[in-house]
Amino acid sequence: xxxxxxxxxxxxxxxxxxxxxxxxxxxxxxxxxxxxxxxxxxxxxxxxxxxxxxxxxxxxxxxxxxxxxxxxxxxxxxxxxxxxxxxxxxxxxxxxxxxxxxxxxxxxxxxxxxxxxxxxxxxxxxxxxxxxxxxxxxxxxxxxxxxxxxxxxxxxxxxxxxxxxxxxxxxxxxxxxxxxxxxxxxxxxxxxxxxxxxxxxxxxxxxxxx
Numbered sequence: 001x002x003x004x005x006x007x008x009x010x011x012x013x014x015x016x017x018x019x020x021x022x023x024x025x026x027x028x029x030x031x032x033x034x035x036x037x038x039x040x041x042x043x044x045x046x047x048x049x050x051x052x053x054x055x056x057x058x059x060x061x062x063x064x065x066x067x068x069x070x071x072x073x074x075x076x077x078x079x080x081x082x083x084x085x086x087x088x089x090x091x092x093x094x095x096x097x098x099x100x101x102x103x104x105x106x107x108x109x110x111x112x113x114x115x116x117x118x119x120x121x122x123x124x125x126x127x128x129x130x131x132x133x134x135x136x137x138x139x140x141x142x143x144x145x146x147x148x149x150x151x152x153x154x155x156x157x158x159x160x161x162x163x164x165x166x167x168x169x170x171x172x173x174x175x176x177x178x179x180x181x182x183x184x185x186x187x188x189x190x191x192x193x194x195x196x197x198x199x200x201x202x203x204x205x206x207x208x209x210x
Contacts, residue, residue, distance in 0.1 A: 035172060038158050039187045047156040049182045052149040054113070056142040057125040057134075064182070071108040073200065074176040075190070076159050078116035078169060079128045087190075088173050089132045094193040095175070095200065096139055103204050110139035115150060115161050116169070117143040157184065177203075 049072075055061045075092050077085040089112060096110050104110075112134070114120035120128075125141040134141055144150040154161060162170040175188040175196050185203075188196045 038172075039174070042158050042184060042187050046183045046185070049178050049184070050149070050152045050156055052144050052153055053146065054111075054140075054142040055122060055145055056140045057122050057129050057136050059122040067109050067111075067178075068182065069180045070106070071180060071185070071200070071203065072178040073108060073110045074178060075112045075173070076115055076154070076157075076161075076171070076176075077112055077173075078114055079120050079124055080116065080167060081169070084171075084173050086131075091190050091193045092139075092175070093132045093134075095197045097133070098193075098197045099201060099204070105138035107204050107207060108200070110134070112139075112141040113153075114141070114143040115154060115159070115171070117145050117147075117150065119167075 049064050052064055053061055054064065054066070073092070073095065075088050077088060079085070092110065092112065096104075099108070112129075114125065120143050122143075125143065126136070129136055129139075129141045133139075144153065153159075157176060158172075160170075160172050164170065173190050175190050176184060177186040177188065177200065179185040186199065188199065190196075
């Protein structure tokens, strides 16, 4: 059997080292981008929705415990966004419309949260919700006026929001599902509305059988 030369062994060591780095950096090959890795960690950690006060499009203010005992299907947005946010909310509307009406407001509530509370007043959110078929009750649009509370929520749920200094934000987007105990149950690709609808429907149907 031919012995491997020093250069060959060196190449093998470098290759193995690279594989280990790739494994660690991608959470065990399950994720190939930083965003996917972030989502994998969130799913594993299942953070609890922090205590915040929401102010919705009707001007009502209430704690997040308003939704205790229900699933909450969440997006994060700002109404001045001209890129991903309209698509995000349109896709949220698709999931909303495909769920049986008997679940809406009783077993699950849809909630769009603005991370631009200074501009996204209740009046502005009220106009914005009409563009997507939000009824303001079973699908609410709200802001969190307290910046510390907002920052806490964004941090817990891994929502990255970077202002550009000109009134716009670079941010990641997804569907977030919070369970009746207030813990993050899942993070879903907002572009795959069919998958999200089937997943939520399955969860709600399983809840009915218990």
